[in-house]
Amino acid sequence: MSAKVLERFPAGSPRGSWPAEEFAAARRAEGEPATVVMDLRSDAFLVVVEAPDEDSRA
Template structure:
């Protein structure tokens, strides 16, 4: 998968807080193909912009 990282969020957010998901939802509302993935090496959530040609 080729993707562009839009933003990084630490995995240790307060309980009930989903900043990466909220950020990705805002990008999707603007028509971008944003999704959230976990980067295990850095223990963070990445909001990435996927290539439109991929499923």
């Protein structure tokens, strides 16, 4: 499986602010299994959902 990025948030949010977690929680409340991951290369938090691999489509 691969991941589809729903939204990207800079890692430098103000102290006590968790916009990526709040966005992911709202997606989960809508039934979408969103997860937050850290992209070290871009210094950003990504909200992602699993997406089927392109190669596995029939």
